[in-house]
Amino acid sequence: MSKVGVFVCHCGTNIASALDVFKVAEAARALPGVAHAAEYKYMCSEPGQQLILDAINEHGLKRVVIASCSPRMHETTFRKMLKKSKINEYLLEIANIREQDAWVHADFEKATEKAIDLVRMAVAKALKDEPLKAQTIPITKRALVIGGGIAGIQAALDIADAGHEAVLLEREPSIGGHMAMLDKTFPTLDCSACISTPKMVDVGAHPNITLLTSAEVDAVKGYIGNFTVTIRKKANYVNHDICTGCGACEQKCPVKTDSAFNRGLSKRTAIYKLFPQAVPSKPVIDAESCLKLKNGKCGVCEKVCPLGCIDYGDEDRLVEMDFGAIIVATGYRPAKWQRMYDEYGAGRYADVIDGLQFERLVNASGPTEGHIARPSDGKAPKTVAIIKCVGSRDPKKGHAYCSRACCMAAAKHAHQLIDKLPGSRVFVFYIDVRTPGKGYEEFYDQTRKDGAVYVRGRVSRIYKEGDTLVCQGEDTLLGKQVRVHADLVILETAMEPSPGSGALLGLLGCAKDADGWVTEAHPKLRPVETQVGGVFLAGACQGPKDIPDTVAQASASAAKAIGLLNKDEMETSPMIAKIEEDKCSGCGACGPICPYKAIALEKIPARDPGTGKKIERLVARVNAGLCQGCGACTVACRTGAIDLLGFRNNQILEEVDALWL
Amino acid sequence: MKRYAYFPGCASESTAKSATLANEFVFGRIGIDLVEIEDWNCCGATSAHTLSSALGLALPARPLARAEADWPELDVVTGCASCYARLKLANHRVRADKSERYMVEKIIGKPYEAKREVLNFLDILSDPAARANIGAALLRRFKNLKAACYYGCLNVRPAEITGAENRENPMAMDEIAALTGAEPVEWGFKTECCGAAHQNDAALEARPLAGRILDNARACGADVILTACPMCQLNLEMRQGEYIRKREEKRTGKARFPLLDMVLPPDPEQAIPVLSITELLAVAMGAGGRRLALDAHFVPVGRLIAGALGGRESEAIL
């Protein structure tokens, strides 16, 4: 019989005054398997711990049960203590006789009786405890940052500055994201490009950063510290190793297609740079519009390229890389309001544009060189209506959530209109104005004072009358219907998760909420971690965000990743699921239960019980790096082939039995 | 030949005479057989359900039950948006709610299971086969005829009853009209309520509704408004004179005795003709003057048709 030592703590008078600690120790001494029992004033104190260590030596104890406060309080203390002894630190059980006994019961006798029961249960479990060893896993000292918007740029720079390698992945041909499209940033109105392009250049030049543009994640394997990611480098038909970005090809390309960067407000060529300040500053060919790639005719760019960079035979390439940490910074996309709002014309009216289109219109490097000209006829608008909450706060047609940045974007746009078009009238339709941010309310206030007319009411419909667009709604403060005859209408549209982010989260095993945003490990206390160890999040992929919040979160996320990469190896809890392969029949019932995708079926060699022939059969395997030890899988296994170390089936059954034996 | 059980609606025999004649002509030409529901009664329009929710369901349910008994395999079609709304609602509610079905069956004294669909003319005209037949039956082609297609609110709303996908900018009628060479205009009042329901009991309040529709159609360059409902048509047409007079009075500040409208037709420069979509189709299919009642329109349509078809062609019609 294994020798168990039981130590009953008085906790000063906390426990001792509410129940008979001596009687508990005495009863423990009589339990089968118990070789020694003692009580002491403060077991957690230095002398208390020494008392236990001495008893282990003196009585040759093999396991320890401590009846004291909650294990949530001192389990780690006593585990550390056992590390100094001959006993494995997992051969320890704690009977919670303080929080769940002494403090909650008034009857001395009954409390004592309960304490004895709790000790008996703990001893029964302790007898089945096994020595466990915390595993250490090595950590690959490289981080992958997915998404090259301002969040990804900031995170990659922070990680690289801390001395770790970072790979920044962007599916577009240039980093920069939405911030590169913006004209000015609220509330300071500094030029967006002026503050973001230096960071983009830093990324391109940083020795610790590898920039992969036109690239996507194809597959993810592994777990915290040890991810293997397959990256698809999409064919771009231009050899960037030798291209100098001279631009000769772009000038000669005969194709004109809509510029996505300018939100369809201008044309670009088939071989193109995303925008003038693109990083890398080299062109790519868009296979969907290139004549040569579509029907083999043309080839002008190849002819004019002085360095022979053009390669029409380019193909997607798959690269496998190892990472210790991953940061998701996939950002957002503006809602496709055309599909949601028939009453706003569903995209039929050229002069109903979204906020991002307005950013391009007002931007000096945009299609109109910064002149606000309405798309239909190029005239400067005299009356402009700005409509907020398009797709936001609209559970029926869009999303229930508030998109957070639009109130300020609307104020900024109103300001820019008044500023650039003196004499114009600007009406801002709103439901609420939300400006919680440093300097935000002041900015909104100034915009109002400058003459932007705020009308409280959601526009009911927009229709065309002659040359103008009539925005019909209610001024809810007046209680009267209003019809604003506008020359230009700007819709401040909702933010939605970036397209494809759902699939990426699936590859990573991260959860997303009903709207598709990444779910944090804890909304308040672990806001930049995901539920998957080693995968962090930054920016609007977690929910609508403005630039300051995005950058702050990116740095926080980078700090988490740096903390992980600073370690050479990390310990994982040994209390995880374990499979007895001999019992496992490979039915796969456990797999779908696991929230961490830690269980996979694998083939192992075996013998056919009938013929004795060598065969392969399926069994479940637990990935120790992914398993978090919840044990939900164990219930799905009818055989009991999968069990949870530290909380094995037989340990819990022994606890149950002990109560009635 | 496609058959439908047909609910004509009360207006079909009086104010909507010209549309009714056109309907018969057009459906005859495109191989659609409308069998009139035996002894049908009024659907109750706005008044019945305003007074009593039970009556609002029972009145339309009676002819539907009759159609279901006589022609269980036929869907029901009606040419009036108001009738359509009432019939469709009754059909929907009887289907969706057992207790409503119980009530309706008790009141009408017949079984009614709402097995078939209730459709409007636009539904059956947009059927691909019907559309092909329309194309084949067209003999004349309009030129320079800008048409504002007016669907009316009740042909599309409420969506959960009508199943209409686009309630703001439906296109079915525009597409049908375009087959004749007419050019549908982009305008903003396709499904705005014209207020027909309250033209009697709240005339003062309801009349501006039609006015706004007329104004927008003109502002968007339309030569004609096309309708898919006799109520809408009558409402947009009959009181145009009064509306234009009031608008002029407001502009000039000079009042005129209302009953003068009786003798003075609306100013042709300001008035806009209103045709039912089937009238447009009938003319394009070569219907002669005797087959239609184009002269019955409050706003004369002669100039419009002459302009769009050319003199000789139009003589045969008018």
Place this chain on the structure above:
Amino acid sequence: MAVDFEPKILAFCCNWCTYTGADLAGQSRMKYPENVRVVRVPCSGRVNPQFILRAFRRGADGVLVCGCHPGDCHYATGNYFTRRRFMLMRELLEFNGVDPGRFHARWISGSEAAKFRDTVSEVTRTVKALGPNERFQEASGEES
């Protein structure tokens, strides 16, 4: 039934919510009946319905399973499985003649100390009224 019958009730509590809530009840010095004995498990999803059968077989007068509220599971989804398993088990036990008053499950968060206290009190009261559990163990009272 003896008037002074004191039932023994076994409670399975998840480490992250209910166990914490029970600790909080202690820290707040709330009082509840002594009849409950808590088995700590990482997640309510760890609780195998067979543990409940075992408890009844051994003579438990009542069993309580507690976990985080749906949506709040420390392990994301564990308690959704718990919910299915024990809603089913509850029906199956009743189908087998076990009075529904003997088996309870509750969602109790780490801050709901009062709910833990009230739940234990309520379960104890219910089980007391039912008397000692003889089912699942009579006829062959002796142990294997």
Place this chain on the structure above:
Amino acid sequence: MTNGQKQQLIRDRAAALLADGAVSCIVGWRQTRFAGKTAVCFVRAPEDATLLVWNEYTIPLTAKYLADERWTGGKAGILARGCDSKAINRLLRDNQLEREKLYIVGLPCEGKADERCRPCRQKTPLVYDELLWEEDSAADGGGTSAADADAPGRGRFFRADEVSALGIDARYDYWEDVYARCIRCYACRNACPVCSCRECYVDMHRAGFQSKRQNAADNRVFGVTRAFHVGDRCIECGECERVCPMGLPILGQTQKVIQTAEALAGAPYEAGLNAEDENFLGKFDLDDKDAFM
């Protein structure tokens, strides 16, 4: 078509498949020494195809026997009715069979001489490589008609309804009576087409969850555990009850699980309809019924 004609079709087809080498065996039924009893048999040579029978007593399920054949090379041929096909789907889902190693000869069933076949709603197999004949919708050998389904004690969950109708104490007594007679022979488990563990928990050296003693209480624990283990996979074939040497009405336990699963999910639930669907207990719905608030 008469059963005799069908039997001839089966024999001919089995012989042809074996002669072609398309399959290495055919799993079907043969007559036993007892009238009205057939048994599952493996036919491995074309000339033995005449052993195969088809009549109102060809009741046992063929599928589970295949699990042992899965390691051998070649395709195994199996005669499958609707119930067999559900069993095959379950075994495929649990990775106990490989579809490409099966050749399924579908036999639409006309209902057999067994009350447990009465509620059967799946006469034609759900999965097959060939169908020997079409389901005769006119035949009414069993099957629940619409009127039948509502009749007490004759519906899909007839056995469970029988117990549910009792008061709680009577229910306890009902099962006490059942489990007092149980001899723990595990025939129910052995015959069950969804019991597919390599080693059953009750057979393990260290019993763990379950005492091996045979008494009403421990037998009852076994009964409820079994229901919990297989209930959400149960294809409702009734094989467990048929093979019980003590004639115990144990089908009610699994029927109750399915019935409850339907009530909790608020949707129809039936296992074995395909080889992909997750078990009821292997998934969840955020809106599941919750009485634990």
Place this chain on the structure above:
Amino acid sequence: MTDHETLARLMADADVRQYDCYQCGKCSGGCPMADAMDLKPRGVMRCAQIGSLGRILNSNTIWLCTGCGACADRCPHDVNVPALIEEARYEAARRGLGRHDSEVLNKAFVANIKAFGRNHEMLLAGLYNVLALKPIQDMASVPHMLKKNLIGIKPNRIGATREIAELIERAEKWDDPMVATGRSQTPEVKK
């Protein structure tokens, strides 16, 4: 029954939850009748939120709503305002708060159907103009209509007028709370 309970009943019958509404005004903004209403659709919802049933029942809104459904269709929270308005109309009628012109028209309309089975437009308009004391309303159109045979003097009577009359009586009884048992309506005392 208190106003509070009555309101709750109306909301339930209309299947509308007043607190779904967040007062964005999209309903009133698109209502074609809004200019004439003393309480616009958003106002109706606001009154429902603050429990002011009286203001709803006394408003002209419930009589002017054309039921076009634009408000409900566009509502971000799917609030079916017309359904509530319809219930409010019944309640107002029960309390004798009906709008005179509407009642005249609707009663004339139903009487018309009761007599002929179908609506006789000229008779209806004539009857209404007399009873509502609006003799010249729409009179300008009459000569044209008569000339073009758009309205007839003779009503278009259907065969089953008796059946229709009985149907109407049964329906009205069904709505009468004193007759219909088991429905949610309970009799209201006229103020």
